Amino acid sequence: MGAGKALAAGFYRDVVARLVGVPHAAALVGEGSEVLGFDDSRSTDHAWGPRLHVFVAPGDVGETQRRVTQGLPETYRSYPVEFFAWQDQRVRHHVTVTTVEEWVRAELGQPVPSTLADWLGLPQQRLLQVTAGEVFHDDRGDLGRVRGQLGYFPDDVWWWIQASQWQLVARAEALPGRLAEVHDVLGVRVREADLARLLMELALVQRRRYVPYPKWLGAAFGQLDTARELDGPLGRLLSSEARETREAxxxxxxxxxxxxxxxxVPEHPLDPGCAPFEVGINGARRPYRVLNAGRFVEACLARVTDPGLARLLPVGAIDQLTHGSDAMVNVSTWPSRLTATYAAMLESGRNRRAEP
Known part of the structure; x- marks a missing residue:
């Protein structure tokens, strides 16, 4: 357990639990590196201290908030209980009392997703803000239920996101070889780094893990049980001075x-070996060793059962389109706008007459 989670756990056990007085859930969830378990001493230099979310029935919110606010000490384990909140630009305590439904709507910008379009327009960092962290108490059970509902994408969305990520890989894999031919040294290194990032994101998706915002991509990738297969090759790709070593x-x-x-999909394996790049026009082949990843795009799309999603070009869900900043994820209306766009495109695909 990271320092932030340990602080929150003790704060609930030693202070907040006795103040609540009604059936509730309590957890460290929402924004912050400590929710993801990636906090360190540097994390304590801004908006840091003991914090919790407490979830109660709708009729208990006001009175519970009053009891908590009146009963909190000034400090806990030498940390001020009231500290700066960037959300409303003031100093206050950070025990949020709310209902599960209101909190989910605030974190996701919508209720629990009920359609494929809802899922496609949801930034994965928002989903992590609900599903990551630590639950310290849940005698009502509603927090556990909603975290279970949001644990990962439905299968159709998962396969389509995989197809989209393979499509990004397919567009990136041959670029370093081509740029090397024209002696664009800087361009080669940039595209190699881009390919490494895409493969790290793909590894998370393949293991049904939400991809966090960019700062913590490497840390999240490092927690995968499959990371050791990629660690060495990606390290050599990013660090070696020798072009031949990086190609390999x-x-x-x-x-x-x-x-x-x-x-x-062990029942339908594809050849995992690299071969010369197939351009896809007039039978052209180039001598760059690549996976020709388009075949993995098609294999993933073949697993999608919803006709609208199966017909949708695998351009990606919101994160694959944007690699969004905090402003895009948490402040802008882009997620809801893209959700509406996805909904219209999916409906169009479902209504399209099947080709004979």
Whole structure:
């Protein structure tokens, strides 16, 4: 348990639990590196201290908030209980008393998703703000139920997001080889780094893990049980000065991702080996060792059962389209706007007459 989670656990046990007085859930959830378990001493330099969410029935919110506010001490384990909140730009305590339903709506910008479009327009960081963290008490059970509902994407969305990520890989895998031919050294390194990022994100998706905002991508990737297959190749890809070493490392990383795909569908394995790049026009082939990842796109799309989603070009869910900033994820209306766009496109796909 990280320092932030340990602080919150003690704060609930030693202070807040006795103040609530009604059936409730209590958890460290929402925004913050401590929710993801990636906090360290540097994390304490801004908006840091003991904090919790307490979830009660709708009729208990006001009175519970009053009891908690009146009963909190000035400090806990030498940390001020009241400290700066960037959300409303003031100093206050950070025990939020609310209902599960209101909190989910605030964190996601919508109720619990009920359609494929809802899922496609939801930033994965928002989903982590609900499903990550630590639950210290839940005698009502409603917090556990909603976290279970949001634990990961429905299968159709999962396969379509995988297809979209493979599509990004397919567009990126041959670029370092092509740029090397024209001696664009900086361009090669930028595209190699981009390919490494795409493969790290793919690894998280393959293991049904939400991808956090960019600061913590490496930390989240490092927690995967499959990371060791990619760690070495990606390290060589990003650090070696020798172009031949990096080419071999890129091929090894691509093949590791292919093997993980085959573990997901052992009944329909694809050749996980790299080969010369197939341009796809007039039978052209180029001497860059790549996976030719388009075949993995098609394999993932074949697993999608919803006709509208199966017909939708695999351009990606919101995170794959944007790699969004905090402003896009938490402040802007882009998620809801994209959700509406996805809904219209999915409906169009479902109404389209099937090709004979």
């Amino acid at each position: 490392a890129a091929a090894a990383a691509l093949e590791a991702a292919a093997r993980q795909h085959n573990r997901l």
